Amino acid sequence: MGSQKRIAKELGELVQSPPDGITVELADESNLYDWKVHMEGPEGSPFEKGRFLIKLTLPTGYPFKPPSVSFATKIYHPNVTNDDKGSMCLGMLRPDEWKPSSKISAVLEFARQLLAEPMPDDAVEGRIAEQYKNDRKRYEEIARDWTRKHAT
Template sequence: MDPRRIEREIRQCRLDKSSGVEIFIPEESNMLHLKASFPGPAATPYEGGKFVLNIELPNDYPFKAPKVKFDTRVYHPNVSSQTGAICLDILKDAWSPVLTLKTVVISIQSLLFDPVPDDPQDAEVANHYRSNRESFNAKAREWTRIYADPNTSLDMAGLDPGAITRLVEMGFGRKDVIGALRKVNGNEEQAVDALLNGL
């Protein structure tokens, strides 16, 4: 691993304000674990959302591809709706050391704009995309609204989206739910107690 290269890539990304792409180190001591965020592309069901990625760099980066998955739940044929895994050639056999982390994030953003349903990560979502585009777009927009709210999407990172959804459906405010789950390390029952007791 070349820490200078990683720092340079993060710095270059920070200097480019126009892309909306952010890359940062969530734990200062570990340069092999990064997070990135980007805005949903305009004129898509993902517009208005802020999407967070989890990036794990191998020790021999940039000679091996980073492992990247969505922290934000996203309804898309090339993204697992369960795990956030992404089907993208540059994350597998088309990786090259000349690519940068910013290139990876922008490629994932482009994938949201232009899905490839014939090479799906989530076959069920791909079938929905192919069979009823209007219904697919409505569901993708709904997930963007629920999971990719730019005010809370970073706070949600690492929490179980299902727990957030269940507690919101119980009538608690989304921000309160996220705050409660954060306080109790994601324990859903303890979060309910905290919300009921106004902690």
């Protein structure tokens, strides 16, 4: 029961005063554990002007277990899997690094920051990470192109 109370409280705070460029709603009003997050691409990044849909799923063990965050919108990024799952690799969401005191707003702000500053050394898409490191211009062209095509 405690986890539902905490989730409802965090959801309320996020709906009332969301972080910059982020809006949050329940994917289904009857399910507190599945959220739809709309995230605007950060200014100055190749994702600028894009609007990304992110699925955030909370485990029943929250806050003692981390939420899972995935992109429903296709994105060209070294830290997001380039498949239908769109899983995002965030260090703070690893079970061994997650802290129950962490809040969902911090997770979302970190995810948005990652769009502006990818972490190629912690990549799930090695090829994109290599390109990011070695041919930044081309990486940004493709990322901008995908943003135009997929993130409306």
